[in-house]
Amino acid sequence: MRPKARATSFDIAFRAGVSQSTVxxxxxxxxxxxxxxxxxxxxxxxxxxxxxxxxxxxxxxQHSGTLALLLFEDPTSDDSLINPFFLSMLGSITRACARQGxxxxxxxxxxxxxxxxxxxxxxxxxxxxLLGYGDxxxxxxxxxxxxAQQTHFVRxxxxxxxxxxxxxxxxxxxxxxxxxxxxxxxxxxxxxxxxDTTEHRPEFRDRHRGYAAAHKAAGVDVDPALQFDAADSxxxxxHAAMQALIARGAPFDGVFAASDLLAIGAMHALxxxxxxxxxxxxxxxxxxxxxxxxxxxxxxxVQQDTKAAGEMLVGHLxxxxxxxxxxxxxxxxxxxxxxxxxxxxxx
Amino acid sequence: MRPKARATSFDIAFRAGVSQSTVxxxxxxxxxxxxxxxxxxxxxxxxxxxxxxxxxxxxxxQHSGTLALLLFEDPTSDDSLINPFFLSMLGSITRACARQGxxxxxxxxxxxxxxxxxxxxxxxxxxxxLLGYGDxxxxxxxxxxxxAQQTHFVRxxxxxxxxxxxxxxxxxxxxxxxxxxxxxxxxxxxxxxxxDTTEHRPEFRDRHRGYAAAHKAAGVDVDPALQFDAADSxxxxxHAAMQALIARGAPFDGVFAASDLLAIGAMHALxxxxxxxxxxxxxxxxxxxxxxxxxxxxxxxVQQDTKAAGEMLVGHLxxxxxxxxxxxxxxxxxxxxxxxxxxxxxx
DNA sequence: CTGAAAGCGCTTACAG
DNA sequence: CTGAAAGCGCTTACAG
Numbered sequence: 001m002r003p004k005a006r007a008t009s010f011d012i013a014f015r016a017g018v019s020q021s022t023v024x025x026x027x028x029x030x031x032x033x034x035x036x037x038x039x040x041x042x043x044x045x046x047x048x049x050x051x052x053x054x055x056x057x058x059x060x061x062q063h064s065g066t067l068a069l070l071l072f073e074d075p076t077s078d079d080s081l082i083n084p085f086f087l088s089m090l091g092s093i094t095r096a097c098a099r100q101g102x103x104x105x106x107x108x109x110x111x112x113x114x115x116x117x118x119x120x121x122x123x124x125x126x127x128x129x130l131l132g133y134g135d136x137x138x139x140x141x142x143x144x145x146x147x148a149q150q151t152h153f154v155r156x157x158x159x160x161x162x163x164x165x166x167x168x169x170x171x172x173x174x175x176x177x178x179x180x181x182x183x184x185x186x187x188x189x190x191x192x193x194x195x196d197t198t199e200h201r202p203e204f205r206d207r208h209r210g211y212a213a214a215h216k217a218a219g220v221d222v223d224p225a226l227q228f229d230a231a232d233s234x235x236x237x238x239h240a241a242m243q244a245l246i247a248r249g250a251p252f253d254g255v256f257a258a259s260d261l262l263a264i265g266a267m268h269a270l271x272x273x274x275x276x277x278x279x280x281x282x283x284x285x286x287x288x289x290x291x292x293x294x295x296x297x298x299x300x301x302v303q304q305d306t307k308a309a310g311e312m313l314v315g316h317l318x319x320x321x322x323x324x325x326x327x328x329x330x331x332x333x334x335x336x337x338x339x340x341x342x343x344x345x346x347x
Numbered sequence: 348m349r350p351k352a353r354a355t356s357f358d359i360a361f362r363a364g365v366s367q368s369t370v371x372x373x374x375x376x377x378x379x380x381x382x383x384x385x386x387x388x389x390x391x392x393x394x395x396x397x398x399x400x401x402x403x404x405x406x407x408x409q410h411s412g413t414l415a416l417l418l419f420e421d422p423t424s425d426d427s428l429i430n431p432f433f434l435s436m437l438g439s440i441t442r443a444c445a446r447q448g449x450x451x452x453x454x455x456x457x458x459x460x461x462x463x464x465x466x467x468x469x470x471x472x473x474x475x476x477l478l479g480y481g482d483x484x485x486x487x488x489x490x491x492x493x494x495a496q497q498t499h500f501v502r503x504x505x506x507x508x509x510x511x512x513x514x515x516x517x518x519x520x521x522x523x524x525x526x527x528x529x530x531x532x533x534x535x536x537x538x539x540x541x542x543d544t545t546e547h548r549p550e551f552r553d554r555h556r557g558y559a560a561a562h563k564a565a566g567v568d569v570d571p572a573l574q575f576d577a578a579d580s581x582x583x584x585x586h587a588a589m590q591a592l593i594a595r596g597a598p599f600d601g602v603f604a605a606s607d608l609l610a611i612g613a614m615h616a617l618x619x620x621x622x623x624x625x626x627x628x629x630x631x632x633x634x635x636x637x638x639x640x641x642x643x644x645x646x647x648x649v650q651q652d653t654k655a656a657g658e659m660l661v662g663h664l665x666x667x668x669x670x671x672x673x674x675x676x677x678x679x680x681x682x683x684x685x686x687x688x689x690x691x692x693x694x
Numbered sequence: 695c696t697g698a699a700a701g702c703g704c705t706t707a708c709a710g
Numbered sequence: 711c712t713g714a715a716a717g718c719g720c721t722t723a724c725a726g
Binding site: 034059 | 695697
Binding site for chain 1: 718719720721722
């Protein structure tokens with residue numbers, strides 16, 4: 001049984017006894033068309049199960065009503081799970097797109113790929129949302145190239161001085177400062193920091209800046225021996241970092257890991273080493289992943305508002321596409337106190 | 348500064364001194380075209396930063412190289428998080444699509460919506476992947492309608508007798524049987540089941556069938572008072588179910604929750620009631636969400652291979668689109684023993 | 695308010 | 711191996 005071919009606007013025009021242009025207008029609800037004609041056309045369209053061919057429409061109008069989300073991953077972590085934080089962002093971005101009447105194309109990119117503009121150039125999407133672009137310094141050229149090509153895009157991440165693009169990020173400095181102050185308030189004086197502090201990972205760097213600011217405000221010196229570089233955000237890296245820190249021998253009574261995954265890995269390493277959290281060491285993270293509340297002990301952390309973030313990313317991008325100017329935006333971070341910091345078990 | 352307009356195949360043709368048809372063929376690597384011509388055209392294309400306009404191409408070829416993933420959610424749980432299991436499926440589906448050279452459109456649908464065929468009809472996607480369609484009985488008509496319209500789609504879920512469509516699912520009966528046998532092997536004799544057992548939730552029903560089969564095989568009678576209907580898979584529902592079960596007064600020494608989220612909610616309710624897991628009650632779930640291993644105690648559960656699932660869904664769909672026949676496929680389930688079942692703490 | 699016509703940028707028979 | 715031409719299904723000036 002051959003299927004009936006899809007109905008086109010010409011089929012509707014024929015049955016309605018009007019021209020195809022009128023059909024097009026009527027379906028779009030143009031005020032130019034007579035109300036009766038419009039109703040008639042729409043009735044026939046419904047009856048024929050008609051849908052506008054988006055390819056034809058996009059070709060003609062030169063925009064597709066679609067946004068593309070580019071998720072970057074480290075080529076190393078090929079088959080492991082996607083960072084749960086990005087997954088949660090993906091959820092909120094998808095919802096925000098739907099609310100704004102746009103479709104969302106999702107794509108995983110290898111960091112190494114030549115990803116600039118692929119989607120927008122091919123006209124499959126009107127704009128791009130960038131998530132997890134890896135090393136910021138390396139990405140910077142590509143971002144600049146995107147800007148130069150007038151690609152419409154927004155980036156999730158730290159707001160960096162002199163950045164070429166528009167981004168939405170959480171207030172990493174404030175979050176880092178708040179959580180560090182909390183640890184200091186609990187009497188911790190030697191707090192380790194797990195995470196890169198360079199411009200390669202501006203989010204981590206900003207969290208570290210908050211960490212430093214909190215120490216300064218409390219009049220506590222930071223021991224450089226307590227910082228350990230970690231560029232990737234995985235449990236494995238957190239575990240290894242903690243082991244290295246322990247091996248270093250410099251005593252510590254607190255750990256601020258720049259992400260929850262790092263913190264959870266660190267907690268495992270502490271447990272392996274027979275150190276009790278939070279009695280001997282307070283541990284805090286950043287992100288508030290779903291699993292943070294399930295960790296043992298439950299992880300004190302900094303929550304990023306992914307719902308607001310998704311909404312803002314989509315909103316900003318749509319404005320850019322419409323030609324409006326938008327500024328990078330910082331979302332507030334909120335600390336979430338659980339057991340791992342020892343708030344209820346201060347020394 | 349006005350941007351240079353995007354280059355088209357005509358621009359390339361002009362510079363290469365050939366016709367536009369030849370450009371089109373050359374870019375596609377057609378064997379019809381002279382190798383030198385091809386190289387020349389491709390060089391110019393690269394230099395001009397040319398990309399094929401996918402809208403034009405899709406319009407002409409009548410397919411888009413795009414697949415659509417439809418994620419259904421309960422309208423009740425509007426702003427809560429997406430089920431982490433689906434998120435993980437989404438990750439593997441995205442990867443599988445990329446590997447097959449297809450783009451993925453992601454869409455959240457309200458269960459109530461009139462979702463049949465929207466995407467394929469509009470020619471934005473060549474086929475559909477359905478995830479979490481809610482009540483199977485209610486969805487069935489729509490699935491049949493999709494089949495009737497010759498929409499290409501595959502569904503993630505239970506394989507149901509006489510179903511109109513192609514689906515990929517895990518072997519819920521086998522998984523349910525294996526994990527229940529494990530509990531019985533640990534000496535548990537009164538195992539509660541949290542989950543719907545009707546055709547409305549065929550996955551849960553199949554897990555329950557496995558539960559019943561394991562009891563039968565072990566010669567243990569099932570007390571109907573130990574089953575509690577739960578249609579939605581959320582912590583809240585699991586929590587409430589457990590409370591209701593406790594209130595019922597029928598004693599139990601084990602709980603098989605039809606999903607990890609239900610199991611985690613149930614464990615919280617048990618803790619609230621002062622019942623110790625696994626010493627007094629063994630608890631097991633289904634799915635093996637990332638958070639399962641972080642629960643306290645770590646949750647024994649049944650793992651679904653989301654990677655294989657994503658691959659298979661995409662593979663099956665692509666075959667359907669190509670006109671091949673494919674059969675519904677069941678993936679093996681694997682039990683993952685952790686602390687919550689009391690494997691190392693048998694009475 | 696409506697229609698005839700052009701054109702978005704491709705792919706692909708058709709003819710050479 | 712190459713080119714001229716048709717056509718995919720729309721939207722939108724343009725003319726009435």
